[in-house]
Amino acid sequence: MKAYKLGVLQGDGIGPEIVSATVKVFKAAAQELNVKFDWTELPMGWEGIEKYNDPTPRYTKEMLNDCDGWILGPHDSAAYPPEHKAKRNPSGELRHTLDLYANIRPAKTMPGAKSVVGEADLIIYRENTEGFYTDRNMHIGGGEWQITPEVVVSAGVFTKKAAERIAHAAFKMAMQRRKKVTIVHKANVIKLGTGLFLNTCKEVAQQYPEVTVDDYHIDAMTAHLVRRARDFDIIVTENMFGDILSDLAGELVGSLGLAPSINTNENQAMAQAAHGSAPDIAGKNIANPIGIMLSTVMLMDWLSERHHDAKLHQVGQLVEEGINSCLKAGTMTGDLGGSASTSEFAEAIIARIGELA
Ligand code: ATP
Ligand code: MG
Numbered sequence: 001m002k003a004y005k006l007g008v009l010q011g012d013g014i015g016p017e018i019v020s021a022t023v024k025v026f027k028a029a030a031q032e033l034n035v036k037f038d039w040t041e042l043p044m045g046w047e048g049i050e051k052y053n054d055p056t057p058r059y060t061k062e063m064l065n066d067c068d069g070w071i072l073g074p075h076d077s078a079a080y081p082p083e084h085k086a087k088r089n090p091s092g093e094l095r096h097t098l099d100l101y102a103n104i105r106p107a108k109t110m111p112g113a114k115s116v117v118g119e120a121d122l123i124i125y126r127e128n129t130e131g132f133y134t135d136r137n138m139h140i141g142g143g144e145w146q147i148t149p150e151v152v153v154s155a156g157v158f159t160k161k162a163a164e165r166i167a168h169a170a171f172k173m174a175m176q177r178r179k180k181v182t183i184v185h186k187a188n189v190i191k192l193g194t195g196l197f198l199n200t201c202k203e204v205a206q207q208y209p210e211v212t213v214d215d216y217h218i219d220a221m222t223a224h225l226v227r228r229a230r231d232f233d234i235i236v237t238e239n240m241f242g243d244i245l246s247d248l249a250g251e252l253v254g255s256l257g258l259a260p261s262i263n264t265n266e267n268q269a270m271a272q273a274a275h276g277s278a279p280d281i282a283g284k285n286i287a288n289p290i291g292i293m294l295s296t297v298m299l300m301d302w303l304s305e306r307h308h309d310a311k312l313h314q315v316g317q318l319v320e321e322g323i324n325s326c327l328k329a330g331t332m333t334g335d336l337g338g339s340a341s342t343s344e345f346a347e348a349i350i351a352r353i354g355e356l357a
Helices: 015-033 046-052 058-064 090-097 160-176 193-205 218-231 239-252 290-306 310-328 342-356
Strands: 003-009 036-041 069-072 102-108 121-127 144-148 151-154 180-185 212-217 234-237 262-264 269-271
Touching: 003 015, 003 058, 015 036, 015 069, 015 290, 015 310, 015 342, 046 058, 058 090, 069 090, 069 290, 102 160, 102 239, 121 160, 121 239, 160 180, 160 193, 160 234, 180 193, 180 218, 180 239, 193 212, 212 218, 218 239, 234 239, 262 290, 269 290, 290 310, 310 342
Parallel strands: 003 036, 003 069, 069 269, 121 234, 180 212, 180 234
Antiparallel strands: 102 121, 102 262, 144 151, 262 269
């Protein structure tokens, strides 16, 4: 039986608390279902600075090349010493150097969280490497230029290749769901750039004739999302629009604190909660681990599909059912109105897993 190699990058702030709770829960589920994981702890962020004088150590990046996937805790790069602040933050560094081009962020109503838009179940496919967040180290030389002290040029970079691959990822997922894709752009104003994105997505759509396609300008889309979130299934968009839209969607259906995500390419996936490192509550054992746990459920589904191994999907399902069952019984952390600590919540999930399996 294959042992899947999974990296564990604890992160800063509440990262170590929520990541270790997550690993514990997944170890329990894997044991129940007889799945083997080889967990590898790797330094990043503050831990990287302490061990290698580098928040994104080369050692960690090399080790990740051998991992099937990994969990990335949140990082507090704003607090790093001045000599490390100018560098890319850990999350950006990994997205770019490993070319994790698809940021996949679901927004789904769940028990215990109040949705302001009723039932909804959608997934945003955000292009993760270019658009208006073009990296200045990109091969195209994109980014920002200070022309004079009072004039700056900020570039958006759009390539057909990047639009094609995110569109294919989105349409493939649509085929497994409600077969509906919404393309979000601003092709009436940013005609060439987001126009190329829109037209490329429409071209890709022709290879998926069963999928219904529509498209909206980003501004109109925010209104549609608030008014009728339940009508959307898969949304595909460029980097910055996707970043903003997914925070909105996450908060609409409950709480950004519960929102999961993964970052993927063809070969690897990185689980990452939507929230930050929450330094204000770090070290108190009160943080909610659901966002990072559900991100790891997504990682399991991704691995399951990539390796044609249904057991991995079952591991994720078991954890998700455990979480939902705790929420329905009123066991939750303080941010959701409960009184469980992070570690108590993890133990409660493990107990449910034992009953459910
Ligand atoms: P970043 O720039 O790293 O994304 P941020 O400014 O978006 O950080 P967060 O770190 O996400 O901020 O925290 C925002 C607020 O939400 C804080 O009050 C924090 O305590 C709370 N918060 C974030 N994550 C959690 C969590 N998992 N459990 C409970 N509260 C959280
Ligand atoms: Mg944030």
